[in-house]
């Protein structure tokens with residue numbers, strides 16, 4: 755479904771991604787783990803067109819997207835939930851959700867997806883008229899995921915959904931990630947520093963160090979890989 759082929763991305767002369775190649779198949783949950791500054795967020799930004807690669811190629815459903823504008827990429831079916839949520843703080847929960855469906859015209863489908871996200875996260879239904887900025891961190895993460903789902907993505911990009919949240923909320927978010935994947939066969943690309951949780955929910959994983967992919971394997975194998983255990987699982 756998604757293929758990165760020798761992608762190189764820069765910020766000015768900072769070389770953030772070096773020859774990154776990856777494959778994500780439809781229906782999979784794939785995780786990218788790595789330390790602070792490894793290049794995980796940049797990988798998502800390159801896929802969504804916000805920080806386009808300087809060289810290399812990215813294909814989504816066999817279509818080249820490495821030169822495409824971010825709004826066009828969203829319209830093809832890729833939605834990103836950014837690190838730190840970035841919901842609209844002065845808009846209500848419902849208005850935030852409407853913004854997620856901004857590029858859609860199918861009213862019936864939008865209504866269906868609205869009902870789906872409010873069922874996934876009933877707390878958002880309770881807070882529907884509250885402004886986004888007054889929600890707790892966990893609720894804002896739920897809203898950010900729901901807003902992305904309102905675009906009805908085929909591929910959902912999640913950047914550090916566990917960041918700064920209490921363990922009980924993190925567990926709930928990860929249960930929902932699995933549910934989104936099974937309910938609509940939504941493919942999920944999950945960037946996480948919490949390698950343990952990420953590898954438990956994922957089918958496949960990549961490890962990134964200093965802008966390069968250093969390991970690629972099934973999540974099960976990565977969980978028992980000695981290097982991964984020492985460097986990322988604290989074992």
Ligand code: ATP
Nearest residue numbers: 765768770788789790791792793794795796797947
């Ligand atoms: P984190 O977990 O801290 O978000 P990360 O693995 O997502 O880390 P990136 O944010 O992709 O890493 O950063 C990769 C490299 O690019 C780092 O060296 C970082 O300092 C640099 N970088 C990221 N964003 C910018 C920017 N806007 N301008 C310049 N350099 C940047």
